[in-house]
Structure formats: C-alpha cells, structure tokens
Amino acid sequence: MSSENLLPYIAGMAVVTYLPRAIPLVGLTGRKLPGAVVAWLRLVPVSVLSALLVPAILAPEGRKLWISIDNPYMLSAVPAAIVALKTRNPALTVIAGMLVHAIITRTG
Amino acid sequence: MALPEIETSCTESNSSIRFARGAAAAFPIMLGYLPIGIAFGALAVQSGIKISDAALMSIIVFAGSSQFIAVSLIGSGAGLAALVGTTFLVNARHVLMSASLSTKLAGMNKRRLAVLAFGITDESFALHSAKLAREPAEFWFMLGLNTAAYLSWVGSTLIGAALAGRIGTVAGLGFEFALPAMFISLLLIQLESFRSLVVAIVSGGVSLLLYLLIPGTWNVIIAAMTGATLGLLIDSAGLLPHKAAPDSASHAGNEPKG
Numbered sequence: 001m002s003s004e005n006l007l008p009y010i011a012g013m014a015v016v017t018y019l020p021r022a023i024p025l026v027g028l029t030g031r032k033l034p035g036a037v038v039a040w041l042r043l044v045p046v047s048v049l050s051a052l053l054v055p056a057i058l059a060p061e062g063r064k065l066w067i068s069i070d071n072p073y074m075l076s077a078v079p080a081a082i083v084a085l086k087t088r089n090p091a092l093t094v095i096a097g098m099l100v101h102a103i104i105t106r107t108g
Numbered sequence: 109m110a111l112p113e114i115e116t117s118c119t120e121s122n123s124s125i126r127f128a129r130g131a132a133a134a135f136p137i138m139l140g141y142l143p144i145g146i147a148f149g150a151l152a153v154q155s156g157i158k159i160s161d162a163a164l165m166s167i168i169v170f171a172g173s174s175q176f177i178a179v180s181l182i183g184s185g186a187g188l189a190a191l192v193g194t195t196f197l198v199n200a201r202h203v204l205m206s207a208s209l210s211t212k213l214a215g216m217n218k219r220r221l222a223v224l225a226f227g228i229t230d231e232s233f234a235l236h237s238a239k240l241a242r243e244p245a246e247f248w249f250m251l252g253l254n255t256a257a258y259l260s261w262v263g264s265t266l267i268g269a270a271l272a273g274r275i276g277t278v279a280g281l282g283f284e285f286a287l288p289a290m291f292i293s294l295l296l297i298q299l300e301s302f303r304s305l306v307v308a309i310v311s312g313g314v315s316l317l318l319y320l321l322i323p324g325t326w327n328v329i330i331a332a333m334t335g336a337t338l339g340l341l342i343d344s345a346g347l348l349p350h351k352a353a354p355d356s357a358s359h360a361g362n363e364p365k366g
Contacts, residue, residue, distance in 0.1 A: 006161045006182065009191050013178060014168040016196035022225035024206035029213045029221055039343065040336050044208035045237035046295065046304050047311040047335030048201075051328045052230055053291040054312035055319040060284075063320055076285050077292060084293040090235070094136040097289030098282030105280050 076101040123248040130252025133239070137231045137253075138260035140287035141172075143279075145261050148175055149268025155183045159269040166265035170258060171229065173325055174198040201329035205233040212240040220247050227254025230328075231287060238294045303342050311335025 033041075059065050060073045069075065080097035087093065145166065152162035157179065165175050174195045181191050206228055213221065224247070232254055239249070299305050315331030 006157070007164075009178075009182070009188055010161065010164050010168065012188060012192035013165070013171075013174065013195040016192055017169050017171045017174065017199045017202075018226060020196070020200055020203040021206050021228040022222055024203055025210050025213070025225045025228070026218050026221045028207055028210035029216060031210075033211070036340060038211050040340050041208040041211050043304075043307055043336035043339040044204055044332055045234070045241070046298050046307050047332040047339070048205065048208075048230070048237075048328065049234055049291050049295040049298070050308040050312035050335065051315035051331035052234070053288060053295060054316045055327065056288045056291070058316055059319055060288075063323075065316075065320060073285060073288060076282075077288065080285075080289045080292045081296060084289075084296045088293075088297055090133075090136050090238075090290050090293040090297075093293035094139060094286050094289045097285050097292070098139070100282070101285035101289075102280060102282035105282070 072101055072104040075104050126246050126248035127252035127255075130246075130249035130254075131256035132252075133235060133249070134232075134253045134256035134260075136286055136290040136293075137235065137257040139283060140231065140290060141257065141260045142264045142286075143283040144172055145264025146268035146271075148172065148179070149265040149270070150272040151176070151268075152179050152265075153269045153272035155179050157182065159266075162269045163262065163266055166262045169195075170226065170261060171195075171199050171202075172261070198325050201230075201325060201332070202228050202233075204329055204332055205230070209233065209236060209240070212237075213245050216245060216247060224250050224254060227251075227258055229257065231290065232257055234291060234294050238297060241298065303339055306342060307335045307339040310338050 057073045057077050058067060058071075060071065067074070076097050079100045080093055083096040084090075084093040148166070149159075149162050152165070152175075153159060165178065169175060169178075177194060177198055178191060181194060186194075206225060209228070227250075235253060236250060295308060299308060311331045311334060314334050315327045318327035318330055
C-alpha cells in the first residue's frame, strides 16, 4: 500500500474537504436569509465551542469518560477558566492552561 | 497630488498590519497544532506513507481529524471511494461553520470568500466567530489568521514526518491542552446571557454523549445543531430572560473591511 500512488486519494480528500467549506461561504454570504435561520446560525459558535470542548476535557484519551481528579485536562480547565474570565484573553489563557497542564502531567 | 499616494500606502500598510494581527491572533492555534501535526506526520510515515504524501495531505486538505483517519484507512487498504466518502463525512461539520460565518461577511467579494474558505477549521472558526461577534469582518485579518494556522499545521507535519520514530511525543509540555484552553477562553467570553449558557451546557452534554456512543465527528455537528435549535426555541418561547441579541448593535456599519 505504501508504494501506491496516493495522489488521487489525497486530491479526492482535498476536494470533498474544500467544497463544504467554500460552498456555504460563497453561496450564502450576502444573501437575505430568514431571520430565524440567521439567528440559528449565530448560535452555532457557542454551540460548536462547547461541543468541541466538553469531550476534549472529559474524554481526552480514547472514547471513554474520564471524570477523575487524575484527569489533567479537567484539573487544568479550572485555572484556565479563571484566567479566561479575568483576562478575557485567549493567548494568556492558553499559556496559563499549558503551564498548569504541564506541571500536573509531570508531577502526576 | 500627494493624496492618492497617501491613500494607497495607508491601504497597503493597513492590510499588512491586519494580516500581522490576524497571524498573532492565531498564536493559540499554532501552539495547539504543533503536537497534533507532529503526531500526524510521524504516524503517517510510520504507517508507510511517503513524507511527500503526508505533507501533501496537510498542504491541500488541511483537516486534522480526517487526515488521521485517512492514515488508518490507507493502512488497512481502503479504496478511493471509502476514503473520500469518509473524509467528506468527517469534515461535513464545516458546512455548519461556513454557513454561520457567512452571516457576518456580507459585502466581501467571492474571490476573497473562496480564499478564506480553505482555512475554515474548528479552531479558526472559533476565533473568527469570536472576533466577528464584536467587530466587522476584515479580510486581511482573517487571511493572516488562517495562514498562520496553516503554516503551523504544515510545518509541524513536516517536522513529524522528518523525525518519525526518532523523537518521543511532545507530551508533558502542556501542548495537548493548548486547544482546549483556547476553546475555554472563547466559550467563556461568549457566554453573555443565560440563554447562551443553556445552549452551551446542552450542546456540550449532547456532544459528550454522542462522542462516547457514535464513531466519527458526528457528535460535533449534531450537538451544535441541537444547541442552536434549543437556543432558538428558548428565544421564541420567551422562556428565559436574556440580554437583547448581541448582534443588533453590529448590524449598523457591518460592511467587511479589507
């Protein structure tokens, strides 16, 4: 398999990845959409953020729930949240979170 | 007359400044992509994929989860249809993100939209949405952000592919928490009403449940749509008090800037 020409595979992947990103953006921007649709789409960011975050914190390794004080993601989330609320700055939050996570992981 | 010259140089330096600001804003994403990109590059090469093919994947696909899945599919001899079909399904959630962004980019020309579309990922969507909630769209800022994230992804893939097997993981340095930390920050910034809190809790809960039960990335798109629908229902039923829609202030003068 490794000697196969993967170019058609990768090209195919690229096309089916780019089109879902481009078609709504190019096709819907500037269009007068119904108010409810726009309102719904504007709730998507908060919804997506939470949908991405919760599994990343509570099931960080493999598809299993890991709710325990041994979970460094759960622990790091607390100081990260505090820094996030106080500074409202993603970069600072990331640095603080990484620091705490590194410390917890190394001293676990 | 001197005026047109001044205008031109202002416009040029404006785009460069905005591009640079966008790139700087992508800093959390660049950190977050580093271990993932390295892991992908190393995994691909260890699975027998050529360095050039691993790099090509990151360069023209630019979609982490589907790239990882592709490596295992290729390793198990999947055909073109299966690989392309799976990739499409895994990345389908970007339709939702793209549609959501489109509501904030009115006035931007199609060529620029097509260029920005390439860089829509979970992470860039999160940052773009956060910024667009407060300010009108700036093409160069968005392009700078996408480009910085992209270069980080491609660069770390190359590092991982080149060093496959010869380095350990980059664990223990906190990089694995960079993206979760970024999401925490962006989420908390956007929780400005009881409605958004409810949406976040429900979406997070549904996402977790589905993540544990269903393979693939369906949890994200289903949970996101569930949360958004719930938010809409809360609004229309007038069940919960909430601040006036935050976007109402941004309707005026929301033409995208360069």
